[in-house]
Amino acid sequence: MDLNLRRLRSFVTVAEELHFTRAAGKLFVAQQSLSKQISQLETNLGTPLLQRSSRKVELTPAGQAFLTAAREVLARFDQGVAETRSIGRGEQATLRVGFIVGAALELTTPILNEFTRCRPEARVELHEFAFADPSAGLAGATTDVAFIRLPCSTQGLATTALFTEPCVAGVSTAHPLGSRERVCVQDLLDEPVAIGRTDDTVWHDFWTLASHRSSGSAHHLVETNSQSEEVEVVAAGMACNITPSAARRYSPHPGVRFVPIDGYPGSTVAVAHRSNQLTPLVASFVRAAETVRDRESGIVRMIQGSSGPS
Template identity: 80%
Template sequence: MDVNLRRLRSFVTVAEELHFTRAAARLFVAQQSLSKQIAQLEADLGTPLLQRTSRTVQLTPAGEAFLAATREALACFDQGVAEARRIGQGGQATLRVGFIVGAALELTTLILSEFTSRNPGARVELHEFGFTDPSAGLASATTDVAFIRLPSSTNGFVTTPLFTERCVVGVSTAHPLSDRERVSVQDLLDETLAIGRTDDTVWRDFWTLANQRGRSTQRLVETHSQSEEVEVVAAGMACNITPAAAQRYSPHPGVRFIPIDDYPGSVVAVAHRSNPLNPLVIAFAAAAKAVRDREPQILQMIQNAPVTRGLEP
């Protein structure tokens, strides 16, 4: 199927405005011309993208799916154009690296150093993302490569696992479980759990225990950041399922961390789209694998780090 970029951009504009007159004004084209572009696009796809009445314009389910794919495709194309121009004009090639809280823990600096030593002409841009986007910018094409945690939605991504980290539960020092040395999933099924706001259901189900024993945790407290989640736990408003590294990276005198004996660990991985436009992406993944393979002691420390009672208040 040969779809030109003008039609794709026209469709995105109509989808954003849900109004042909306003969309045509934004695009500086006649409304009739815009309508023909959308009709031709629908004909090429063989399915309606928009539901039109005399008063409203709405996306069809097919239109919703196509909009997400179109935005990603245009973002990738625009990034490729910008990168090609920059390199062609003698500028540095840039790699946008996304990460969420903790990134690759103690391996992060080593991986970045390895990559820059192998690619001295490259410029690295680091972008931190909250729990609202577990893909760390990959899903929206804001980043080229990212440190992510699995399980999460990875459709269309290539992942390179670095290590698996045990999961713990964070509880308030006043919580009845705070004196326990270990807990099981069964001990936590009736607890209110804190979870970052996100549309990634795979991620959400894992960190709320919804994937265990066919039971969905209904009592949730949604948070906007890691620091907010820690304060919610310290105040006794909820518990949180979290990686063991939270004890090192997000300590709090009002929070105790307890190992969960029968819950799977979380995998930290380097991820990128299956057809990366930036050639530095493959080089970054290779650097990450090289560091992983030569640092068994650091991996052992991360994977087997003891979980203590936490900071004393």
């Protein structure tokens, strides 16, 4: 199909203006020429995109779907052109990589190395974010790509899973549950829960066991600002926390014991980007992450199987 960029831009302009005369003026083309382009596009696609009458122009359901796709294609193309021109001028392309504590765990360094090997001309900026922003900068467009931990709100994001690891309960070594080899969700429902401050309800509900509570929320929450603060709260016996099993390797504390939780789903680490912002650099980073994930199967198995008590 001859879906060239000129026709896509013409369609997007008409769809946004819903008026052929105004759209033709914005595109600096004759209205007759614009109508012909849209008709050719509809012929190529085999379905009407617009409903025309003497009084108004409206998008058909197919047109609404195609508008989303056309905008994404044009945005990606424009970003690629800008990046290519920047590199051609000798400017160094920069990729802003966001992450929250732990990033992609033991896969982080291999992924960064693989990306650097594939795109040696690019400069990587690493930005760490607190639990307040589980999107690691993607929601506010301050990063281009990020290591995020699911579940969290992924509206407008495209994600590629790297691994899923078990969840554990962090409890004070003086707590009665600290002597247990394993616990179940019911053992934790009456306990105060430490949770990082965030407006992301999907993230908040998962790490407070909300789906297992009749009220939907814990009777007592201790909100924290960082991983280290959360660990200290747990060590002091002020609350327990629900956390990935990697906390035993990345946040050990002599006053905290991490106990596996039976009957609770694991947490998935993924590489993510805004769904309408797949630039060549971002695509290269995602491919590097997939390459390392598939190549380092032993590391992935270790991460996904790390469910023993500690």
